[in-house]
Amino acid sequence: MAEKAILYDATLCTACRGCQIACKQWNENDEYIPTMENGVASNNRGSYENPADLAPTTWLKMEFREVEAGGKVRWLFTRRSCMHCTEAGCVKVCPSGALYHDAGGFVGYNEDLCTGCGYCVDACPFDVPRLEKNHITGIGKMSKCTFCTTPGLNRIDAGWEPACVKTCPPHALQYGDRGEMLALARQKVAELKAKGWSNANLYGENELGGLHVLYVLDDHPTAYGLPAEPRISAATIAWQDVIQPLGWAVGGATIVGLGLNWLVARANAKKEEKDAARS
Amino acid sequence: MQREVEKYRKPIRVLHWVHSGAFVILFITGLFLFIPQLGFLAQDGWTRLIHRVAVVFFVLAPLIYLALDFKGALRGIKQAFSWGIEDIGWLKAAPSYYFLGNEKDMPPQGSMNTGQKLWWFIVIAFGIIFVITGIIMWFFKTIAPVALLQWAVFVHDIAFIVSGAMLFVHIYLGVFHPMMTEAWNSMTNGKISAEYAQAHHGKWYEDITRGK
Numbered sequence: 001m002a003e004k005a006i007l008y009d010a011t012l013c014t015a016c017r018g019c020q021i022a023c024k025q026w027n028e029n030d031e032y033i034p035t036m037e038n039g040v041a042s043n044n045r046g047s048y049e050n051p052a053d054l055a056p057t058t059w060l061k062m063e064f065r066e067v068e069a070g071g072k073v074r075w076l077f078t079r080r081s082c083m084h085c086t087e088a089g090c091v092k093v094c095p096s097g098a099l100y101h102d103a104g105g106f107v108g109y110n111e112d113l114c115t116g117c118g119y120c121v122d123a124c125p126f127d128v129p130r131l132e133k134n135h136i137t138g139i140g141k142m143s144k145c146t147f148c149t150t151p152g153l154n155r156i157d158a159g160w161e162p163a164c165v166k167t168c169p170p171h172a173l174q175y176g177d178r179g180e181m182l183a184l185a186r187q188k189v190a191e192l193k194a195k196g197w198s199n200a201n202l203y204g205e206n207e208l209g210g211l212h213v214l215y216v217l218d219d220h221p222t223a224y225g226l227p228a229e230p231r232i233s234a235a236t237i238a239w240q241d242v243i244q245p246l247g248w249a250v251g252g253a254t255i256v257g258l259g260l261n262w263l264v265a266r267a268n269a270k271k272e273e274k275d276a277a278r279s
Numbered sequence: 280m281q282r283e284v285e286k287y288r289k290p291i292r293v294l295h296w297v298h299s300g301a302f303v304i305l306f307i308t309g310l311f312l313f314i315p316q317l318g319f320l321a322q323d324g325w326t327r328l329i330h331r332v333a334v335v336f337f338v339l340a341p342l343i344y345l346a347l348d349f350k351g352a353l354r355g356i357k358q359a360f361s362w363g364i365e366d367i368g369w370l371k372a373a374p375s376y377y378f379l380g381n382e383k384d385m386p387p388q389g390s391m392n393t394g395q396k397l398w399w400f401i402v403i404a405f406g407i408i409f410v411i412t413g414i415i416m417w418f419f420k421t422i423a424p425v426a427l428l429q430w431a432v433f434v435h436d437i438a439f440i441v442s443g444a445m446l447f448v449h450i451y452l453g454v455f456h457p458m459m460t461e462a463w464n465s466m467t468n469g470k471i472s473a474e475y476a477q478a479h480h481g482k483w484y485e486d487i488t489r490g491k
Contacts, residue, residue, distance in 0.1 A: 095311075096318030116324035117312060119432065122425045131420075138327035138417070235429030243436045247313060254444040258451045264378045269457040272380065 004104035004147075004156070005178035005204075006165060007185055008079045009216040010224065011192065012172035015048070015077040017062050019164035019173060023081075026163035027150060029057040054080060056132040056143040060164055067223055078224045079173075079213070081164075082107060082128045082145035086209030089123035089232040090144075092240050098142075104156060105178065106147040106212045116140035119239070125208070125230040147212070181214055188216045199223075208232070282473040284487060286390070286465040294344045295466055301337035305330055305409075306446065309439055331417070338410060358391055359399035369393035380458055387481030398449055405442040408434060 024031055031051075034042035045052060049064040060081040067074045084106035091099045091107060098113035099120060118131045120142060133140025148155040148162040155162060161175035174181065185202045192200035197218040204211035207230050215221075221228050287295070308330040311321040320326065345352050365386040370393060372384035391399065412435040415423055423431075453462045461471040476484040 095313065095315065096321060097315055098318075113319060113322060115312065115318065115321040116327065118420060119429075122428045122432075133324075133420075135418075135420075136331075137324075138331055139324040141323075233426065233429060235426065235433055238433055239429075239436070243433065243440070244313075247436070247440045250440050250444050251447075254447050258447060258455075261378055262451070262455060262457070265380065265457045268378070268380050 001103040003178040003212070004106065004175065005084075005181040005212045005214055006147075006162060007174045007176075007181040007214045007216070009172045009174075009185075009188060010077060010079075011188075011216060011218050012170045013062075013077045013079070014170055014172070015062050015064060015075075016169060017050075018167045018169060019079070020058070020060055020062060022163040022167035023060040023145070024057070026148065026155070027059065027146075027153060029059065031057055054128060054130055056130045056141075058130075059143065059145040063225060065223070065225060067219070069219075074219075076219070076224055078226065079215075080128075081213070082147070083126050083204065083208075084145075084147060084212035085125075085207075085230075086211070087232060088208070089125060089236045090120035090129060092232070092236055093119040093123045095119065102147065102149055102156075104147070104212070105210075106149070107144075108149050109142075109144060109146045110151075111141060111143075114141050116142065118142065123232070123236040125227060125232060178210075178212065178214075185214050185216050192216075192218055283470040284473055284476050284484070285469050286471045286476070287469045289469065290344065290348060292466055292469055294340055297336055297340040301333045301340065302446065304333040305337060306439070306443055308333070310443075313436070313439070334410075334413065337406075341406070355391075355399070356403065358389065359396045359403070362393075362396070366393040366396070377456070377458075382478070387485075388479065388483070389486075390480055390483035392480065394452070398445060401442055401445050405438045408438045409442075412438070 023029070032038040032040045034040040043052075047064055049062070051058055051061065054061055060079065063078040063080050065076040065078065067076055086101075086105065088099070088101070088107050091101060094100075095117060096113045096115050098110050098115070100108050100110070102108035116131065116133055116139060118129075118133065118140075120129045121131050129142050129144045131140055131142050148160075149157070155166075160166065165173040165175040174184065182202075182205060185205075189200045189202050199217075199219045201217055201221070203215035203217055203221050203224075203226060204213060215224070215226070217224055217226075308321075308326040311317045311326050341352075365388070368384070368386040369388065372381075372386070373394065375381040376385050412431040415427065415431040416435065420428065452459050453466065456462075461475045465471045473484070
């Protein structure tokens with residue numbers, strides 16, 4: 001399968017949040033309408049943005065930002081979900097192989113294999129994985145967007161686009177081969193620049209080896225709350241590239257050394273026994 | 280019957296087995312997160328629960344011992360941390376001793392030889408490192424800065440590698456090494472033969488027999 005990608009065009013998005021709902025519905029991430037009868041108090045945070053943050057049952061959410069530019073208030077919408085990085089910190093630190101790169105280049109997730117260690121939560125430069133965990137026993141599972149490849153709910157294998165893309169009314173979300181999405185995005189950025197949006201840019205082409213969610217933005221990424229230069233921390237790299245080889249080297253050398261010692265010392269002890277018997 | 284001397288009193292032996300038993304369980308449940316091929320055994324996090332139950336014993340056993348026999352524990356710790364010229368001699372003589380049974384360069388040792396002192400040091404130092412980094416991971420997962428959590432895991436893993444490797448050495452010397460014939464007895468019924476004590480812990484043997 002060729003590398004796939006989702007293209008999000010922030011200039012087309014109307015923040016209807018249809019993608020949020022489609023995501024929940026397809027992936028069976030039920031949510032309660034916040035009413036007292038449902039045991040969930042509603043809470044006015046002074047924004048149309050809802051819910052407050054990504055959560056174990058919210059894999060995708062639209063963020064609203066109010067930005068003042070040239071005496072005008074602009075309302076910017078950002079799609080928050082897994083970015084499906086090529087150099088994915090979460091895949092690097094996942095000890096059980098629950099997180100892996102799928103054939104399409106995105107970060108697949110096998111929930112059954114998750115041990116709930118939460119290393120991915122600390123390793124993600126976009127603060128995406130959400131861990132639901134009992135703090136005393138430590139038993140829990142991570143949740144994140146699976147690019148609609150959850151076993152049994154796999155839209156990609158069926159040849160369909162992800163649920164969020166399928167439902168998007170203004171076609172702010174598109175899905176296809178990554179190369180085609182990049183071409184579309186570059187064309188759109190050029191159009192925006194021609195119209196005078198000098199800060200227009202394509203986000204995700206080269207970040208972290210290339211994201212599989214691409215953004216067409218009419219302003220700098222930081223205006224949209226995206227990290228300008230996302231990085232994987234040294235500790236994330238150290239876990240796999242230092243700790244793992246070090247562990248095998250030290251463990252291996254110890255076992256081989258002890259084995260050698262046993263062979264030499266036993267041969268020696270036998271020899272002494274023989275000598276003692278002879279004398 | 281062969282004359283025997285007491286090497287380890289019962290409270291020490293109980294502490295040893297509770298603490299080491301807990302450590303072995305902690306080591307194995309930790310290993311599942313270290314070897315990707317064994318990762319499936321940690322599925323659903325049950326090994327983390329076992330890890331957390333074991334750590335209670337791992338922490339409480341030495342603390343209870345400290346409370347019951349503070350002086351004795353302090354004496355042991357002091358001994359483990361006092362190093363002298365004889366320890367250098369031990370380190371120099373150790374390879375030919377442990378491989379070839381060559382005893383002539385080995386200086387007489389106290390009740391703890393240099394290798395045992397080293398092991399005490401590792402148990403105490405890494406025990407403390409394990410517990411501090413473990414507390415960060417267990418209780419501060421949601422509030423600690425991400426970098427602190429990641430480096431806590433890193434340090435926890437380094438401690439795991441070093442003390443794990445030394446655990447292999449410890450078990451090997453206690454159970455399998457052809458010359459350490461009485462180490463196992465000393466930790467099970469507490470006794471070693473006078474002959475063995477004299478050969479392996481000459482200074483200590485002199486100390487305990489002088490009064491008699």
